Every structure is written in C-alpha cells, then in structure tokens.
Amino acid sequence: MFKNIFNAEMAAEAWDVIISQFPLAFWETLYVTLLASLFAFLLGLPLGVLLAVGGKKGILPLPAWLMKLLNGVVNLLRSVPFLILMIMVIPLTRLLIGTSVGTFASIVPLVIAAFPFVARLAESSFREVDPNTLEMAQSMGASPMQIIAKVLIPESIPSLISNGTIAVTTILGYSAMSGIIGGGGLGKIAINYGYYRYRYLVMLCAVLLLILLVQLFQSLGTRLAARADKRLKR
C-alpha cells in the first residue's frame, strides 16, 4: 500500500497540496472543532448539571419521568455511531442553516453527537464533589441554585477542564470524519487524497497535523486543569 510514497514526483505533488490547501484546511478544522465544542458545552454543561443534581437524593430532585427522559435522550444519542448520525441529522441541518453541505453545516451533526457526551463527562465531574461538602452548604442554608452556582460548579472546575479537554479532542476526531458529508478540513483532505486518489503522503501529512493538534489541546488542557486546581500544594 505504501509503496512509492517517497519518490520525487510524489513528494513534489504532496508539497504542492500542502502549500495550497493545508492552511485553509487547518483553519477549517480548528474553527469547526472550537465552534462545535462551544455549542456542545453550552448544551451539555446544563444538561450535566441536571443529571448530577436531579436524582431522587440529589440537591434539586426533579420528577422521575423527566430524569428518565433526559437519561434516555443522552443514551440514545450516544449509541448512534457518528457516521450514521451525520446522515440522520441532515434534515435538521437544513432546517437550521439552510444547507446540509459544507464545512459550516458539519457543525450541526458534531454538536448533536458531542453534547450528550459532554453532559455525561460533566455529570461525572460534578459527582466527584464530596457529598459532605454539599451537605455543609445545605447546613449553612444554601438554596439548591446557590449550591450549584457556588459549590458544585466552582469545586469541579479542574475536573471539568480535564474532561472538557477529552471532549474537545474527541470532537476534533469526529470533525475529520465529516469530510464524508461535505465538511471541510484536514479530514477531508486525508480522505480525498489518501482514500480516493492513493496519495498516501498527503494523507500522512494531514494525519500528522491532526496528531499535533490533539497533542496541543491535550497539553493545554492538562496545564490549565493543574493551574486551576487549588488542592495541589505549591
């Protein structure tokens, strides 16, 4: 498969593609990932709060049917493979932004796929907060909203950052897949050149860049989480 990657002709062609298409593709991947992450967090974080506090013994017990519904929706969306979900949400994408093709349109399926994941990650971060600390807040006369705003969220910030990093890197991975339905970015280049036209060197370079991006996000997230965490003695 990888025969003849490194002959002069191939290298020259790859270099051409890198110069002419990579900057735009890199930018597309970056903004799709970041915008999709932003919307996924906007939807996922409140949902995560509800999942964490709404249980029968939670801080803000919600009706059992509502919790069942929320959990059901999250599980349902999480169990559809992204490749299929992308195709399933095409009507919704059309409804929301008028078209289902293009880089910007690929944000919709990404958000739909990622927000339930973000909700579960956030829920697990919130559950890490010591129940005794929540009891303390209750014993001081805090209302459920005050507990959420002043205890639950601030106390889980480091964990939210770590889990948020996992979400962003996963969304980056998904965004590469959206090349299939017409989304742009490094993923599209990797598929178009590597899979359809056997230009493995181009694919390799695109993947390398994706790896670099993941590394960058991960080390940024790890550093931010450590800096935010006041439990570490310094």
Next chain:
Amino acid sequence: MIEIRHLSKTFLSPEGETKALRDVSLSIQTGDIFGIIGMSGAGKSTLVRCINRLEKPSEGQVLMDGVDLARLSQEELRKKRREITMIFQGFNLLMQRSCLKNVCFPLELTGESSAAARQRSLELLDLVGLADKAQSFPAQLSGGQQQRVAIARALATEPKVLLCDEATSALDPLTTHSILSLIRDINEKLGITVIIITHQMSVVESICRHVAILDQGRVAEQGDVSEIFARPASAAARRLVFPEGEAESSVIATDDRHFIRVVFHGAKATATPLIAQMALEKGIMANIAYASTRSLADKMFGSMLLSFPEQDQARRAMAYMTQIPDVIAEEVNRHV
C-alpha cells in the same frame, strides 16, 4: 433553648427498616455545652442532622426557642439554619476557595455585600488565630488549622447554636485539645450554645457541662457530666465511663469472691486513705482488683473494684464507704 421531644427516625432500605433513633427526648439550655456521646451506630449523627433538619424525623419534634422546625417553610428553614451552624469531622471546606473566601461563603448566601463579608471574615479568622492564612488555600493548612477555618465559617452568620459533628475525631490529641479550648472560648465569649457529638469520652470530659448517652438509638442516660461520671447508672454509660470494664469483667468472671465498686471524686475523697482507714477502723481487709483515676473539669475521679472473700465483709465495706462524703459504693453483680 433546644427541646427535642419524642424524636424517632426510621430509615427504610431494601434490606428492611433501621431504627436509628427511638423516642429521644432532650432539652438543651441556651449557653450550655452539651455532649451527645455514643458508640458508632448509636444514632448520634442522625440526631444532630435532625436538629438542623438535614434529616427529617419520622416522629417527634425539635423546638428551637419554642419554634417547631417542622412548621417552617423551605425558605424559613434556610434562614433558621444560619442560626444553627455546623462543623464536621472532615472539615468540609471548599477546596477551590481561599480561607477568607471560605469564611465569606455563608455570608454570600445571605446576600451580604462583599466588603462587609470580607471585613467580618477577617475578624473571624483573627478570632480563630489564622489572620495570616486568609489568602491560603485549605490544602496548604494542617487539619487543625482547617478546622479553625471551618469554625470561623460557622460563626460568620452569628449563630445561636454550634453543632460539632465528631469535629475533633480526625485530629491528634494535642490539636483536639486546642480546638476544644477554642470552642469553649467561643461559648464563653459569644454565649453560643454548643452541641458536641462524639464517641470519645475524653472530649465530653474536657468541655461538656451536660451529656446525653446514646445507645442503639435511645437515650440511655442524661444529666450533669460530673454526676454521670460519678454514678453511671446504665450499662452504656458504664461502658463509656469505664472503658476498662472489659478488664473488670474478666477479673470478676474468673473469681468467685464478692465485689464492690467504689467511685470517689473531689479533693477530699482523693486525700483520704480509704482502704487503709477501713482496714484500721473496721478490720475489713479489701483486695484491690482494679483501679483507675481520671481528672474531669478540675476534679479528680477514681474508680476501684474491691474484692472480699465473704459477702458479709463486702456488705460491711459498702456500709462504711457510703457514709464517707463524695464516695459512692455499689455491689457488683457477677452477671452484669
């Protein structure tokens, strides 16, 4: 004044029901330091959580200055909880906030302006001796210091009652001592009623004025600390006051002699050579099977287990001991 009337709490679980509290009645005077002591699982934590209604009693009432907490709305209850604050075994500080911000926390809940909250919090940190740690984070402090911050936080809303739930159980003896004297200072200076939940007799000894002994969800005994130390009536009280009871009972079990327990307190009793006097005056020769002393609120307490070969001697010794002031004697039944 806090009155607890016929309080019961039953927990339902798939394994069946657990009666954590059964018909508990107590009254705690304003300004008192009241101890609630019992072994693990005696229902202490449930009781204290019923006082600030973190736990809803199954039956009975808790009255605070005549107000039944069950009749309050959620909003009123939250306000009331600012008057009944709590410190915990695990301190339960907010780990992502500085000490100062931790003390500010209950004030933020009441909507106090941040400048006023800051001012008051600094004063409170000064009161607990941690003015220099205002900007530190809890993880940078020792356990004792963390508990001091928690105490400052509990005082922020100017409570009438301070509940201490095993507040010193995670601390070493020296730190325990300093935290307890801080609590006593606060009780004296601010007149706050203090309720101390503990499994350690030493804690009750060192600061409580009144005590209730909880055993399997029931109040086995309650009253003056010195009274209960001198004359523990219930089996649960005896187990706590004389933790050496295990050794005592093994002595009693292996011997078919007759035993009496002599408990003495006060300087007068401790200064009297009891056994020698009894031998000289009455000719009764006692064998000391077991003895221990402890100091309690500046008073010395002693307990002795005396054995006699004949029942008649034991009776005469009892009669002799009981007539001496500050000395209490009782016959020890082998099967207790």
